[in-house]
Amino acid sequence: MTDQAIPLQQEEKQFSLAKDAFIRLIANRLAIVGMVLVAFLFFVAIFGPYLTPYDFLSQDLMARNQAPSWQHWFGTDDLGRDIMSRVIYGSRTAVIVGFSTVSFSLVIGLFMGALGGYFGGKVDAFVVWLIDITMSIPSLLLVIVINVSLKPPLVNWMDAQFLATGNEFYRNTIWVDFVLVFGSLALIKWPKAARIIRGQILSIRNKNYVLAAEALGVPTSKIVRRYVIPNAIGPIIVYISAALGEAMVLESSFSFLGVGVRPPIPSWGNMISDGLRIWQLYPHVLAAPAAVLAIVTIAFSFLGDGLNDALNPRQWK
Amino acid sequence: MTKLLEVNNLHTRFKVRNGYLHAVNGVSFSLDKGEMLGVVGESGCGKSVSMMSLIRLLPPAAQITEGEVRIDGEDITHASVSRVNSIRGSKVGMIFQDPMTSLNPFMKIGDQLVEGIVYHKKITKAEALKQAAKYLKMVGISNAEHRLTEYPHQLSGGMRQRVMIAMALLNEPSLVIADEPTTALDVTIQAQIVELVKDLREKLNMSIIWITHDLSLLAGMVDRIMVMYGGYVVEEAVLDDIYNSPLHPYTIGLLKSIPSLKTEAGSRLPSIPGAPPNLFTVPTGCPFAPRCEHKIDRCQTEVPALAAVPGSSGDRPHRVACWVDMRGRGVEQ
Known part of the structure; x- marks a missing residue:
């Protein structure tokens, strides 16, 4: 019996936690919904240019503010641009901003949080002070x-660079918008990541199972890899999925207010802002980007919740 | 008789906000191969810290300032970190107080059990898992192969403590330090674990240090008892001597406070008045003096040394640290 049971165990061992978590995740219906929607969002964002029926900039002044039809599924806006194409391009904006923001804030947060959590004492006090100060700055104002x-x-x-070098790269100032949006969002969001990571490290460092592993003589690198990280990863993954959704909403609100991504580059935010002027007459102009934004936000929440449950063996039934 | 463990004048202190907390103040004892020692004392008397100091399993704020620990003749206090790491687990195993939190919730029992042995013995994981199943059976877990694939939360507290015991034994250490292994368990499970450890000790011929605050638990289990107070060893003797002729007022107080069936219903259980000393300053006299009803002037000014009692002889003399000769004034139990 022993001989049969052990090889079985052997096969399962690779990535056993990830595998178990995945099985658990796909058993959760809401998480599946979230996952499918998020996957669809990424698909659309990546392959957007091949999917759009029209160019997102091409205007058709003969067909302004048209209601949804077979030619224009989401209708057209006040310049006769196809709204679906613009929504698809807006998803690119959202995904680019979301990913860069979350990765920047995660890198800063990981560094600061780990610094405070590991070294404690004065370093920790400084990190906490920095977190508090950053969080007290109103994000919109910043x-x-x-x-x-x-x-x-x-x-x-x-502009000066373009005139001096003639390099095409300097001509497109759209990147300035993006960089400023990423930068300021990352500056606003890192304290949350830092707090989560710091708290995780502080609490796990004092856990009995870490002590027990130390008592067994397990090397420190292995303790970090197999004890600290798996126990810390749940909240961080949940943070990532929540922050992705949040960053997209924030990008939209900044663009809506005119401090984010500027037209003509489409962003769901500036599309909503455009639509707001005429929505009483042509509600579809507002409805399409707003609905997409809402659905994406909810999808990320579902996925985050599902991941949280799936990554925590204590919640398995 | 070969000495497995020798501890000389061990001092451990913790750095705290304004100065130091002197947790262990000169502990000396030794342990033979196959011997079982009970360490008794109230909470905060330094018993856990002194035993953790043996393998330097201390938080960063703690520091061994003086003394030495020898395991099989090898100096541990001055050994390199990697050397200590290889001694932990392979020569010295630990069993902890709280089995509910001592297992990593993200790892399967099997993976966790073999973590140490794969590292120490350089064997394959399949081999190690086979070993682990054998030890799980030995500690009385049925269906061991299946249990290896389960997560900690799927096991009860008693089972988890058995797993912890198996984990400590898997490397076949010559010394096991059990830090109040039954405190978090209910009484029937407690008895099972005590029986199990007694049984395993005979089978595997290990030395065991059993830390507890419950003197009655040690009866019929250990060979010798060491009583600690305020970071000092105050009395040390073979089991029978501690129970029949305790010589330190603190030991007497502990024995008196064990409830027995003879105690009259409704009467109050005797207790030791006062609380253990705070350890922020090293006491100038006997640490127990403030709570002692037999104290004399000398107790306030001089720390009594742990010395063999006149009349007791042999390899393991009855040692006590008290200025007052308590012989004949002990308990009536």
Whole structure:
């Protein structure tokens, strides 16, 4: 019996936690819904240019504000641009902003949180002080200040570079918008990541199972890899999925207010802003980007919840 | 008789906000191969810290300032970190107080059990798992192969403690330190674990240090008892001597406070008045003096040394640290 049971165990051992978590995840219906929607969002964002029936900039002034039809599934806006194409391109904006923001904030947060959690004492006090200060800055104000103070010199510099070198890269100032949006969002969001990581490290370092592993003589690198990280990863993964959704919403709200991604580059935020002027007459202009934004946010929440449950063996039934 | 463990004048202190907490103040004892020692004392008397100091399993704030520990003649206090790491688990196993939190919830029992042995003995994982199943059976877990694939939360507290015991034994250590292994368990499970450890000790010929605050638990289990107070060893003797002729007022107090069936219903259980000393300053006299009803002037000014009692002889003399000769004034139990 022993001989039969052990090889079986052997096969399962690779990535056993990930495998178990995945089985658990796909048993959760809401998580599946979230996962499918998020996967669809990424698919659309990546293959957007091949999917759009029209160019997102091409105007058709003969067909302004048209209601949804077979030619234009989501209708057209006040310049006769196809809304579906713009929503698809907006998903690119959202995904690019979401990913860069979350990765930047995670890198900063991981570094700061680990610093505070590991070293404790004065280093920790400094990290906590920095977190508190950053969190006390109103995010909208910060973004507006960055936009007003940093953007003009940056755009001027780009123009000067283009004139001097003739390099096409400097001509497209759209990237300035993106960089400013990522940068300011990351600055706003890192404290949350840092807090989560710091708390995780502090609590896991004092856990009995870490002590028990130390008592067995398990090397430190292995303790970090097999004890600290798996126990810390759940909240961090949940943070990532929540933060992705949140970053997309924030990007939209900044674009809506005119401090994020500027037209003509489509963002769900600036599309909603455009639609707001005429929505009483043509509700579809507002409805399409708003509905997509809402669905994406909910999808990320479902996925985050599902991941949280799946990654925590204590919640398995 | 070969000495497995020798501890000389061990001092451990913790760095705290304003100065130091002197947790262990000069502990000396030794342990033979196959011997079982009970370490008794109230909470905060330094028993856990002194035993953890043996393998330097201390939080970063703690520091061994003086003394030495020898395991099989090898100096541990000055050994390199990697050397200590290889001694932990392979020569010295530990069983912890709280089995509910001592297992990593994210790892299967099997993976966790073999973590140490794969590292120490350089064997394959399949081999190690086979070993682990054998030890799980030995500690009385049925269906061991299946249990290896389960997660900690699928096991009860008693079972988890058995797993912890198997984990400590898997490397076949010559010394096992059990830090209040039954405190978190209910009484019937407690008895089972005690029986199990007694049984395993005979089978595997290990030395065991059993830390507890429950003197009555040690009866019929250990060979010798060491009583600690305020970071000092106050009395050490073979089991019978501690129970029949305790010589330190603290030991007497502990024995008196064990409830027995003879105690009259409704009467109060005797207790030791006062609380253990705070250890922020090293006491100038006997640490127990403030709570002692037999104290004399000398107790306030001089720390009594742990010395063999006149009349007791042999390899294992009855040692006590008290200025007052308590012979004949002990308990009536």
